[in-house]
Amino acid sequence: MKIVLRNIHKQGYKGDIESYLKEQGYTALKKALTLSPSQIIEEVKKARLLGRGGAGFPCGVKWEFVYREKEFPKYVVCNADEGEPGTFKDRLILENDPHLLIEAMIICGFAIGAEEGFIYLRGEYFKAYQILERALEEARSKGFLGEHILNSNFSFHIRLYRGAGAYICGEETALLDSLEGKKGQSRVKPPFPTFVGFKNKPTVLNNVETFANITQILLNGGEWFAQIGSSHSPGTKLYCLSGDVKKPGVYELPTNISLNQLIEEFGGGVEGELKAVLPGGVSSSLLTPDKLDVIMDYFHLQEVGSMLGSGAVIVINKDRCMVDLAKRCAEFFDYESCGKCVPCREGTKRAREILVNITRGKGELKDLELLKELAEVMFDTSRCGLGQSALNPVRSSIEKFSQEFEEHILKKRCPLGICSLC
Amino acid sequence: MKERLKQILNSYHNQREALLPCLHLIQKEEGGLSEEIALFLAKELNLPPVEVYSVASFYSMFTVKQQKAKYIIRVCVSLPCYLKGSDKILEVLHKELGINSGEVSADKKFFIEEVSCLGACGKAPVMLINETLYDNLTPEKVREIISQLKDENSTEEYSQTGL
Numbered sequence: 001m002k003i004v005l006r007n008i009h010k011q012g013y014k015g016d017i018e019s020y021l022k023e024q025g026y027t028a029l030k031k032a033l034t035l036s037p038s039q040i041i042e043e044v045k046k047a048r049l050l051g052r053g054g055a056g057f058p059c060g061v062k063w064e065f066v067y068r069e070k071e072f073p074k075y076v077v078c079n080a081d082e083g084e085p086g087t088f089k090d091r092l093i094l095e096n097d098p099h100l101l102i103e104a105m106i107i108c109g110f111a112i113g114a115e116e117g118f119i120y121l122r123g124e125y126f127k128a129y130q131i132l133e134r135a136l137e138e139a140r141s142k143g144f145l146g147e148h149i150l151n152s153n154f155s156f157h158i159r160l161y162r163g164a165g166a167y168i169c170g171e172e173t174a175l176l177d178s179l180e181g182k183k184g185q186s187r188v189k190p191p192f193p194t195f196v197g198f199k200n201k202p203t204v205l206n207n208v209e210t211f212a213n214i215t216q217i218l219l220n221g222g223e224w225f226a227q228i229g230s231s232h233s234p235g236t237k238l239y240c241l242s243g244d245v246k247k248p249g250v251y252e253l254p255t256n257i258s259l260n261q262l263i264e265e266f267g268g269g270v271e272g273e274l275k276a277v278l279p280g281g282v283s284s285s286l287l288t289p290d291k292l293d294v295i296m297d298y299f300h301l302q303e304v305g306s307m308l309g310s311g312a313v314i315v316i317n318k319d320r321c322m323v324d325l326a327k328r329c330a331e332f333f334d335y336e337s338c339g340k341c342v343p344c345r346e347g348t349k350r351a352r353e354i355l356v357n358i359t360r361g362k363g364e365l366k367d368l369e370l371l372k373e374l375a376e377v378m379f380d381t382s383r384c385g386l387g388q389s390a391l392n393p394v395r396s397s398i399e400k401f402s403q404e405f406e407e408h409i410l411k412k413r414c415p416l417g418i419c420s421l422c
Numbered sequence: 423m424k425e426r427l428k429q430i431l432n433s434y435h436n437q438r439e440a441l442l443p444c445l446h447l448i449q450k451e452e453g454g455l456s457e458e459i460a461l462f463l464a465k466e467l468n469l470p471p472v473e474v475y476s477v478a479s480f481y482s483m484f485t486v487k488q489q490k491a492k493y494i495i496r497v498c499v500s501l502p503c504y505l506k507g508s509d510k511i512l513e514v515l516h517k518e519l520g521i522n523s524g525e526v527s528a529d530k531k532f533f534i535e536e537v538s539c540l541g542a543c544g545k546a547p548v549m550l551i552n553e554t555l556y557d558n559l560t561p562e563k564v565r566e567i568i569s570q571l572k573d574e575n576s577t578e579e580y581s582q583t584g585l
Contacts, residue, residue: 085500085539123446123483124496124540126553161439162446164481167538181441181467183480242502242543249544282501312543314502328504332538 001228003236004212005252008096015131017138020099026144028215032107033152037067040111044214046222050233053079053170053207054280054309055385056298060222062204065194066112069202076108076117077179077198077205081163081170083122084281085332086312089238089250090208094121094128097212098135102158104214106145109156112204116157120175123164132160167336171384172205174338185340186384207310209238229255232299237311239296244271244317253296260292263315272317276400280309282329283389285396286316305396307389321418322401323408326394327355333390344387347378351391361421363409368398423451424462431466438467441477445484454488482537491526491533493571496550499536502543511547512536514561518568531571 007013007023017025032040045060066074078101082090093101105117121129136158139145147155161179168174169184176198178184197203213235217225226234237255239262242248246268253262259279263270276286279296285306287294294304301308316325334352339345351374354367375391382388398405407413412421427444434440444463448455455478464471478484495515499508512523515534521527523536542548545557549564556567 082541083539086502086543087539088541088543091541122541123481124537124550126550127555162442164442164446165483165537166481178442179439181438181477183477240543242546243505248546278501312502314505314543316505320505325501328501332500336538 001236001254002252003216003225003228004093004100004209004238005097005250006216007100008092013096015096015098015135017099017135017142020097024215024219025099026103026142028218029103029106029144030150031218032110033150033154037111037113040107040218041067043218043222044111047213047217047225048222048234049210049213049217049225050235050298051207052209052213052237052310053172054084054283054307056233056308059206059210062194062206063108063112065192066114066202066204069195071202072113073116073201074112074114075198075201075203076105076112076114077175077193077203078105078117078119078211079170079172079175079205079207080119080121080125080128081175082125082208082310083167083170084283084310084312086240086242086278086281086314087310088240088242089311091125091128092238092250093208093212094125095131098128098132099139100212100215101208102135102139102145104211105158106139106149106156107214107218108204108206108211110154112202114204115155116159118179118198119158119160120169120179121160121162123162129160129162136160166338168338168384168386171386173384175205176203183338185338186386188383230295230297230300233297237296237308239266239311239313241267241313241315243315244320245269245315246271255295255297257296258292259287259294259296259313262296262313263292267315270315270317272319274315275318275320276316276322276397278312278314278316278393280307281312281314282332282393283307283385284309285392286400288400306392319416321414321416322397322404323355323359323414324418326397327352327359329393330355330391333386337386337390341381341383341387343378343381344383344390347374347382347387348390350374351394355394358405358408359414359419359421361408361412363405365406365409367409368402368405371395371398423448423459426451427459427463428466436466436468438469441467441469441474442481445478445481449484452488453490454485456488460486482535489526489533490530492531493533493551495532495534496537496540497523497534498538498540498542498546498548500539500543502539503547506546508547510561511549511559511564514564515568518565 049059050056166184169178173187174184193203251266330352334348337348375395526533547559548557
């Protein structure tokens with residue numbers, strides 16, 4: 001079952017406008033223009049499409065919020081600032097099927113009453129930048145984008161905007177600040193971007209993968225989509241398999257797939273012996289091999305104490321030292337914290353310091369309690385998801401692999417000989 | 423440069439959103455933000471100069487001191503690449519180029535930067551050299567790429583690339 005990658009998987013598909021038009025390209029837009037905005041939103045709501053960026057908010061509800069706002073202008077923003085370590089699905093879409101995104105953004109603009117959209121693209125995605133620029137030009141030249149789209153009264157423009165190397169800009173409010181030419185730092189929510197978004201105007205902000213589902217929902221109907229995959233979060237998901245797995249890559253699968261099936265049937269199995277899995281990137285909590293039966297949707301992963309996030313499934317084998325990996329994750333968040341709120345700015349720094357100390361043989365047992373407490377405080381008090389989830393991998397590895405930590409601290413020994421401990 | 427910046431500023435009606443696109447151009451052409459250009463942007467955008475400076479220094483792809491190198495090598499050190507040996511890739515680069523991460527080689531040809539996930543984890547480990555992604559790296563492959571870049575005709579004019 002392919003929805004998002006249905007074109008990309010076809011042999012010879014090039015992603016340019018000619019190939020796209022041959023695959024029903026822009027027919028969803030044509031259909032949309034014959035419908036009323038509320039009919040379009042109704043279809044997306046019926047599909048129960050949950051935001052694929054990680055938060056899992058119902059897409060149709062989001063569109064409806066903005067549609068109902070009386071404030072103008074309104075904006076459509078695509079979050080293409082893919083940065084969660086282990087996530088590489090959006091790049092696949094952006095580089096290989098850019099029109100799928102562009103068409104969906106135009107439809108969204110029509111549905112909510114916006115005339116301008118932005119694609120906020122990761123600064124490091126140089127190739128995608130070139131491809132998107134070309135695709136936007138193609139769409140303009142064919143009359144799908146610009147003034148009076150397909151001779152209707154509807155006009156819509158899309159601008160490509162490049163980020164500049166800040167992980168935090170994947171967080172929606174930081175992204176909006178960055179798009180306004182400011183430092184990318186999170187805003188206090190509420191108000192949510194649907195009410196106070198880009199330039200304080202109502203804004204729909206969706207992830208690339210979320211948008212990539214829209215054309216098929218419109219063409220086949222929301223009910224069709226809602227029947228696919230798990231009943232909690234219907235549809236397919238692009239799972240990004242990386243780490244110690246035999247066949248890493250992006251796999252589009254119905255959301256009722258289990259973690260075990262994903263790794264064994266599609267990923268070709270674990271390279272080495274399985275130790276743990278991060279099912280939603282380095283912001284998620286570790287799962288141990290006894291949890292492999294979990295269904296890979298938002299609801300079930302939360303039930304086992306982790307999260308789906310962007311679908312970055314990082315497989316870890318028994319040759320890895322969990323203290324070393326926890327330290328790596330802490331270093332990442334220390335570097336990427338935007339510095340706006342104290343719990344995250346100071347918390348990520350202290351967590352890194354404590355973990356570096358443990359890997360150098362200078363840890364104490366009370367450090368582990370301190371780290372857990374820090375994780376709790378940061379979860380409760382950080383402004384945005386970065387700080388709230390930053391210590392998930394650290395906290396979960398202490399809980400699930402306490403022996404390894406204790407050995408580093410009490411015996412000054414790394415069981416796997418990875419940490420130098422001096 | 424100022425003329426080209428004015429074009430960008432105009433396309434954004436001299437609104438503040440023009441700042442990041444301007445900084446991208448400056449980085450690419452001049453290798454960093456100079457005081458003169460910062461003051462120019464501040465004036466055009468009607469912002470205090472410190473605001474321009476603070477934005478430029480916030481983002482890792484911009485620098486506030488000019489740092490030119492022909493090849494900007496960005497090595498991903500995030501977890502998926504680390505699991506596939508990004509530390510060994512860095513080791514080879516440091517040794518082959520005689521510099522550490524964050525340094526420019528004496529001939530101003532190479533700059534190494536450790537960066538977060540580059541979104542190619544299925545082919546880890548990876549690095550970006552200027553705008554080209556190199557994946558499925560091994561120490562041998564890195565040595566080969568570097569020796570090719572070193573061997574280029576040295577009289578070739580340096581194209582400046584953003585950090």
